[in-house]
Amino acid sequence: MSTVQRAIDPATRLLRSMDRTGGAVCVGLDPVLDRLPSAIGASDPVDRIRSFSLGVVDAVSEIAACLKVQSACYERYGAAGVGVVSDIIRAAGERDLPVILDAKRGDIGITARHYAAAAFGGAGHGADWLTVNGYLGGETVEPYLERGGVFVLVRTSNSGSGELQQLALADGRTVSEAMADIVAALAAPRIGPGGWSDVGAVVGATHPAEAASLRARMPGVICLVPGIGAQGGRMEDVADLCGPDGHGALFTASRSIIYADPKSGHDWLVAIRDAASALSDASGVVAGLQ
């Protein structure tokens, strides 16, 4: 199994994309059939999802810093759905849009290598980044790094996330802080000239009180930040995650962008572009990139 040869490392590519767009927005693709615009012509479910997804890629490619593909929404259509993920990543690549495959994989090392192959190339997909679950320990995260970047789940945005993640350890940390320390240890030797690593973390915007402390625990770790919008999180409340140079957080929004309501006389792609553009501008202000 050979290491994927990339022109630039995932972190550098992402920083450049933030700078080019003047924002820190990741558009999340998690389509469900019953919310797709009626203007999508195809009748087969997988064709509809593909057509919609490729439309979104085209609409946001010059606005978003990154695209996040929610693997589950495609996997539910079996092999045909997984083929759509490859189509999306290929289309994003042609438009120089970095891609996070949001698949939350995690397994022992020998199996992690297979998941890395699936996410990052060869006969699998060609994503830049993969979301990863570190419950099995840091050693199970390392195999991915031979092929791409990772965002490790640290403090997730869902309302019940604290059931395990906020338990208090005997040493005074919480479980999620312990996970943050594992992530920081993996990231430390991999921080590039731009000051950021290809080992990132998922930190929900729904926990503003923890943002400053998690940023301090994880120097050089870019945070992928879900929970904006529908889940009630606000970018300005977790601005600490952006760090001093503004590249430390990537705010991800899905439904508020991909299902944006078209204004009268405009089509759904214009609505998506407008919503992405507004969020990107706002994120650029929060991050200090504009």
Add this chain to the structure above:
Amino acid sequence: MSTVQRAIDPATRLLRSMDRTGGAVCVGLDPVLDRLPSAIGASDPVDRIRSFSLGVVDAVSEIAACLKVQSACYERYGAAGVGVVSDIIRAAGERDLPVILDAKRGDIGITARHYAAAAFGGAGHGADWLTVNGYLGGETVEPYLERGGVFVLVRTSNSGSGELQQLALADGRTVSEAMADIVAALAAPRIGPGGWSDVGAVVGATHPAEAASLRARMPGVICLVPGIGAQGGRMEDVADLCGPDGHGALFTASRSIIYADPKSGHDWLVAIRDAASALSDASGVVAGLQ
């Protein structure tokens, strides 16, 4: 999204399969190309993996209590590989062999529903059980239970698993014990007439000192037990997991069975059948099923 209609629930089906085979063995399918028998005729990688996998299903269907399909080994071949998973699960179903899809999924609730659809039916696969990562909390495990059974990662078999799982909590538990308690709470209202639930746990055979305590913490929770053989775990050292009626543990072995060396004059399928049969017999003795 409709609930899958099953003739019997996953736990009852698994118990019956243990009783029928007089053992508690789960054969793990995690094929890699360079270890396949030369007798496999196909040249295309995906065809080789399919041919091998279907051969294993046929060889062990009357011996193993269950089949475990390691999703990563197929996902690395993209959509074509995912199609093979469906082929395997269909073939196992025709032979009345229960299937665990070992994909270690885990995401917020809305996304968990998509993963459940992918694993348990419709346009996705038709597995009986799915391995699940509970780092996001018990609420994210519940959506799967509308459609099938789960084995939640509690104490994994890999050597670095303790980095997070064995951290001490302020209340005296370890992180994995806290996860065991989350699993037990999910399982309690779902224990069937046979005494076991469709909420199971993954507990590695490489931690014998913890077996009795984890069994006590998780009444009615069937443990899927990896780490036998290549990883150094022994069934007899974790026999406590089997519980008083012997149905509480399902011992999973992969490489030691699917790559069993054929005796002179026998083919690879006979070697696999013999290895599965020997382990099933031994497991039946350990569990008290024989």
